[in-house]
Amino acid sequence: MADEVVQIPLVSPSGARWEPDEGCIMIAGKNCVIWIEPRPVYCDRGNFIAKINERNNTPVPGKGPPLYLDNSDGWPRYYFDLTRAKLEVEAWLKKRGQALF
Numbered sequence: 001m002a003d004e005v006v007q008i009p010l011v012s013p014s015g016a017r018w019e020p021d022e023g024c025i026m027i028a029g030k031n032c033v034i035w036i037e038p039r040p041v042y043c044d045r046g047n048f049i050a051k052i053n054e055r056n057n058t059p060v061p062g063k064g065p066p067l068y069l070d071n072s073d074g075w076p077r078y079y080f081d082l083t084r085a086k087l088e089v090e091a092w093l094k095k096r097g098q099a100l101f
Helices: 082-095
Strands: 019-021 024-028 032-038 048-054 077-079
Touching: 024 082, 032 082, 048 082, 077 082
Parallel strands: none
Antiparallel strands: 019 024, 024 032, 032 048, 048 077
């Protein structure tokens, strides 16, 4: 029996567009890229992990960078459910003014 291929919806109900990327899915914000990747089955912190990288985040004179991340932001983030992970990441992008959707 062949392995079943799971299709991940790449457009969320919010209109956010996720892109496939080497076994992960990713979404771009104004000054960041966030991707969600599956974790090994033996991991008990969650089935998925969301990670973030800053981009185009040149500091504005007198204001600092457009996106400021510190340890309190809680990255990386672990999730048991992919749908919930996508919704949480999209909510974070909106809350931080990073949403492009």
